[in-house]
Amino acid sequence: MELEMQNEALRVSQAAMELSRDRYADLFEFAPVGYVTISAQAMIAEINLTACELLGLERSKLVNCRFSKFVSEQDSGRWRMMFHKMLKQTETADQTFDLEMTRADGSIFFAHLVCLRREITDVQSLLRIALVDITKLKIAEAKLRIASTVFESQEGMLVTDAEGLIIAVNASFSGITGYSAEEVIGKNPSLLSSGRHDAAFYAAMWDSLKRLGFWEGDIWNKRKNGEVYPEHLIITVVNDQNGKIQNYVATLTDITMSRSAADEIRLLAFYDQLTGLPNRRLLLDRLKLALASSSRNGKEGGILFLDLDNFKTLNDTLGHDIGDQLLQQVARRIESCVREGDTVARLGGDEFVVMLEDLSEQPLEAAEQVEAVGKKILARLNQTFQLATHEYRMSVSIGATLFQNHQTGLDDLFRQADIAMYQAKKEGRNTLRFFDPLMQASIYARATLEAQLRDAIEHGQFQLYFQVQVDSSRRALGAEALLRWLHPERGIVLPVHFVPLAEETGLILPIGNWVLETACALLKVWQDDASTRNLTLSVNVSARQFHEAGFVARVQEAMQRHGINPGLLKLEPTESILLENLDATVATMNALKTIGVSFALDDFGTGFSSLQYLKKLPLNQLKIDQSFVRDLASDNSDQAIVRTIIAMAQSLSLEVIAEGVETEEQRGMLQESGCMHFQGYLFGRPVPIAEFEALLAKG
Ligand code: C2E
Ligand code: MG
Ligand code: MG
Numbered sequence: 001m002e003l004e005m006q007n008e009a010l011r012v013s014q015a016a017m018e019l020s021r022d023r024y025a026d027l028f029e030f031a032p033v034g035y036v037t038i039s040a041q042a043m044i045a046e047i048n049l050t051a052c053e054l055l056g057l058e059r060s061k062l063v064n065c066r067f068s069k070f071v072s073e074q075d076s077g078r079w080r081m082m083f084h085k086m087l088k089q090t091e092t093a094d095q096t097f098d099l100e101m102t103r104a105d106g107s108i109f110f111a112h113l114v115c116l117r118r119e120i121t122d123v124q125s126l127l128r129i130a131l132v133d134i135t136k137l138k139i140a141e142a143k144l145r146i147a148s149t150v151f152e153s154q155e156g157m158l159v160t161d162a163e164g165l166i167i168a169v170n171a172s173f174s175g176i177t178g179y180s181a182e183e184v185i186g187k188n189p190s191l192l193s194s195g196r197h198d199a200a201f202y203a204a205m206w207d208s209l210k211r212l213g214f215w216e217g218d219i220w221n222k223r224k225n226g227e228v229y230p231e232h233l234i235i236t237v238v239n240d241q242n243g244k245i246q247n248y249v250a251t252l253t254d255i256t257m258s259r260s261a262a263d264e265i266r267l268l269a270f271y272d273q274l275t276g277l278p279n280r281r282l283l284l285d286r287l288k289l290a291l292a293s294s295s296r297n298g299k300e301g302g303i304l305f306l307d308l309d310n311f312k313t314l315n316d317t318l319g320h321d322i323g324d325q326l327l328q329q330v331a332r333r334i335e336s337c338v339r340e341g342d343t344v345a346r347l348g349g350d351e352f353v354v355m356l357e358d359l360s361e362q363p364l365e366a367a368e369q370v371e372a373v374g375k376k377i378l379a380r381l382n383q384t385f386q387l388a389t390h391e392y393r394m395s396v397s398i399g400a401t402l403f404q405n406h407q408t409g410l411d412d413l414f415r416q417a418d419i420a421m422y423q424a425k426k427e428g429r430n431t432l433r434f435f436d437p438l439m440q441a442s443i444y445a446r447a448t449l450e451a452q453l454r455d456a457i458e459h460g461q462f463q464l465y466f467q468v469q470v471d472s473s474r475r476a477l478g479a480e481a482l483l484r485w486l487h488p489e490r491g492i493v494l495p496v497h498f499v500p501l502a503e504e505t506g507l508i509l510p511i512g513n514w515v516l517e518t519a520c521a522l523l524k525v526w527q528d529d530a531s532t533r534n535l536t537l538s539v540n541v542s543a544r545q546f547h548e549a550g551f552v553a554r555v556q557e558a559m560q561r562h563g564i565n566p567g568l569l570k571l572e573p574t575e576s577i578l579l580e581n582l583d584a585t586v587a588t589m590n591a592l593k594t595i596g597v598s599f600a601l602d603d604f605g606t607g608f609s610s611l612q613y614l615k616k617l618p619l620n621q622l623k624i625d626q627s628f629v630r631d632l633a634s635d636n637s638d639q640a641i642v643r644t645i646i647a648m649a650q651s652l653s654l655e656v657i658a659e660g661v662e663t664e665e666q667r668g669m670l671q672e673s674g675c676m677h678f679q680g681y682l683f684g685r686p687v688p689i690a691e692f693e694a695l696l697a698k699g
Contacts, residue, residue, distance in 0.1 A: 074100055086127060097112075110134045218231070301403045304356070367400075467687075519537050621655040
């Protein structure tokens with residue numbers, strides 16, 4: 001009975017032992033870690049199933065096999081060293097290291113080894129090794145290493161989270177933008193935005209990112225120091241496993257210096273280099289699109305033509321660098337007055353164009369919208385500019401026009417805005433004018449006249465007429481040369497119809513030179529003839545001529561070339577010339593006086609007629625304007641004026657001549673008041689030279 005009980009206890013404990021051995025065996029065999037025991041002879045003594053699977057062989061083929069057979073060639077030297085070291089070392093702490101291993105089929109894997117030395121007898125020890133496959137980890141690590149090397153590359157890199165907030169930037173990014181990582185992390189990349197791209201540009205970018213997961217292009221960005229620069233930008237969307245957006249990765253290259261030729265050409269082709277604004281070509285492109293879309297949606301669009309007032313003077317006085325600075329600042333200010341989608345372009349020089357889209361469908365309302373923007377720009381540009389050390393104030397003239405369903409095309413649109421701008425200039429500058437069709441007709445007529453005038457100069461269509469000037473006994477003292485244009489279709493054209501335009505366009509300079517030449521040639525002929533040798537010739541000069549540099553030299557040269565007596569040439573500036581710049585005028589007149597030329601002041605009485613400046617001028621004669629002579633007989637105040645002028649002339653010891661004398665009565669009254677010289681139809685009309693000389697011969 002006792003024995004039976006003992007047997008039973010043994011059986012139970014044996015069963016329990018078996019169970020625990022099985023449990024241990026399962027644990028050993030199927031643990032997620034490979035276990036290998038290696039003998040001191042470096043043979044595999046024991047190995048679990050996980051390790052067998054790792055090495056790719058059945059257990060029977062592995063036991064008593066050299067472990068080093070499974071160490072890759074590259075790591076075999078290292079393994080041998082480690083192995084011997086471990087067997088010899090005294091302390092029993094475990095050793096860990098990574099090893100590149102080869103499976104039975106020759107494929108490679110990376111293993112992480114934890115090794116423990118166990119002494120079985122005094123002379124024999126074993127090595128127990130736990131072995132984990134870390135291939136995936138290694139690959140991930142390598143990838144990470146590659147990624148971080150790539151990240152720190154030449155190109156600027158920026159990574160944002162799904163919300164578009166910056167989470168990482170590399171060193172090149174900081175180099176390009178001037179922002180350190182700390183300054184930008186957590187911020188939106190829009191802090192780099194230059195403001196030079198419109199909403200449409202960004203909309204297209206987002207569209208591409210959404211549809212293709214990718215955008216590439218050139219873009220103007222702004223550095224921390226405010227400098228705007230061109231960069232080549234690639235943005236890639238990074239999705240997570242579920243296809244949800246996880247990051248945006250941007251690669252940016254500063255192409256200021258190293259733009260590829262194609263980029264360069266594109267930038268040069270479409271953007272103004274100085275201000276970075278779209279140039280004329282890009283503006284025209286956009287205008288075409290705008291015209292099309294406005295005729296589709298029925299909304300008005302508008303363009304504003306801006307021309308800085310007196311920009312040339314700034315350039316001439318403070319230099320081109322300052323001028324450039326102004327243009328850049330003007331560009332930014334105009335941009336600040338318009339919406340994102342509007343275009344601000346620079347046409348060149350000091351000309352800018354603003355294109356507004358999507359205005360009201362009602363032309364009047366649209367015009368008000370355009371005007372509002374124009375006024376805003378005027379006000380903004382009227383504020384003081386800081387140009388280096390100079391404080392500068394300026395104004396701008398703006399011409400505006402609307403387009404919707406525009407029939408006439410781009411060129412006309414431009415011309416209209418240009419015409420309106422010109423009108424704004426004419427009406428005193430610093431103002432805005434809308435285009436109106438009547439204005440266009442008159443401008444067109446002017447343009448035609450200007451072209452014909454140029455033709456006239458080239459083809460010698462001018463002629464001088466001569467009107468006699470006489471003394472109180474009707475003796476001829478000389479003549480005034482009066483210009484006529486022999487127009488091939490219109491016949492004789494009087495100066496009133498073309499001299500003002502010639503003055504405005506500067507064409508009066510070549511015309512005036514021709515008059516001077518012709519007058520000098522005639523004086524020479526008169527001078528060489530006994531009957532005409534004392535005749536003087538009066539020549540009208542315009543302000544433009546008078547203020548032209550080299551005018552004195554030109555007169556002197558003409559007189560010398562023709563060998564004429566300077567005293568016979570009389571120049572007739574009008575009062576208005578003198579008012580423009582008194583000091584310069586006095587200097588010019590004195591210089592001419594020194595070489596013997598004399599002066600008659602034309603149209604006297606119609607300007608300021610101040611004694612103050614008359615005293616300063618080296619004049620010989622005052623010419624009473626014909627408007628006072630015309631009604632002399634009936635108008636008391638004209639009589640008073642004429643008497644005052646004559647008294648004034650006498651007090652300054654100047655000769656006085658009356659022009660426009662048509663009647664004997666006028667002549668009589670003038671003479672009674674002390675005027676002894678006359679010119680007018682009463683004595684002779686202006687006539688061509690042959691007729692004039694015939695008249696002289698008759699006496
Ligand atoms: P102005 O110098 O005051 O010339 C006098 C104008 O009065 C001339 O007009 C002349 O034909 C006109 N006239 C002369 N006598 C009489 C008269 O008894 N009754 C009336 N009603 N008119 C008379 P014209 O030739 O048409 O010239 C007009 C203006 O054109 C001139 O005024 C002068 O300012 C300008 N002009 C003429 N020739 C030249 C020129 O060669 N160069 C420049 N810059 N201007 C010129
Ligand atoms: Mg005259
Ligand atoms: Mg006159």
